[in-house]
Amino acid sequence: MSARHLVLIGMPGTGKSTIGRLVARRLDRPFVDSDHEIEIRCGVRIPVIFELEGEAGFRDRESAVLADLAAMPEPLVLATGGGAVLREANRIALRSTGQLVYLHSTPLVLWQRTRGDKGRPLLQTADPRGRMEELYAARDAIYRSAAHHIVETGGLNATEVAALVIAL
Ligand code: S3P
Numbered sequence: 001m002s003a004r005h006l007v008l009i010g011m012p013g014t015g016k017s018t019i020g021r022l023v024a025r026r027l028d029r030p031f032v033d034s035d036h037e038i039e040i041r042c043g044v045r046i047p048v049i050f051e052l053e054g055e056a057g058f059r060d061r062e063s064a065v066l067a068d069l070a071a072m073p074e075p076l077v078l079a080t081g082g083g084a085v086l087r088e089a090n091r092i093a094l095r096s097t098g099q100l101v102y103l104h105s106t107p108l109v110l111w112q113r114t115r116g117d118k119g120r121p122l123l124q125t126a127d128p129r130g131r132m133e134e135l136y137a138a139r140d141a142i143y144r145s146a147a148h149h150i151v152e153t154g155g156l157n158a159t160e161v162a163a164l165v166i167a168l
Helices: 017-028 033-042 046-070 090-099 106-115 128-146 158-167
Strands: 005-010 031-033 077-079 098-102 148-154
Touching: 005 017, 005 090, 017 031, 017 077, 017 158, 031 033, 033 046, 033 077, 046 090, 090 098, 090 128, 098 128, 098 158, 106 128, 148 158
Parallel strands: 005 077, 005 098, 031 077, 098 148
Antiparallel strands: none
């Protein structure tokens, strides 16, 4: 079975959770944020998982949650963490039951939106702007090839982006 879920992918700060919530409300579907689901299962916040188990431990937990969400029978609007489609197995699981939408923003906008946010462990460096540029350079092509659709968010507010996603 294909295209049950609507899955938002993309960089940290691109608005996956905000837009996912709006889209879910408009489509009258349940909204699930995979990062939130990981936190519920583990009973701790994401930075704590990174601290205790490193990025690899977090990715294993993320893969398990994504596989379970992909298999859910009810059509969801699913906001994923920025690294959700880095593993091929996750891409396959998500694409087998969902339409993947890449919400694209430029590194500058992403950095401005996430500046000072302590909840994003990968950006806790001396040069978060440079880090954002590196992550974007490493991932943009992966998001593009994983996605069924790409939505440019530049210059649009969340309501406008949600309307574009719904129109797909
Ligand atoms: C990550 C992004 C985060 C979270 C984790 C790892 C990433 O989610 O899953 O910190 O690898 O880009 P957001 O995209 O919601 O910030």
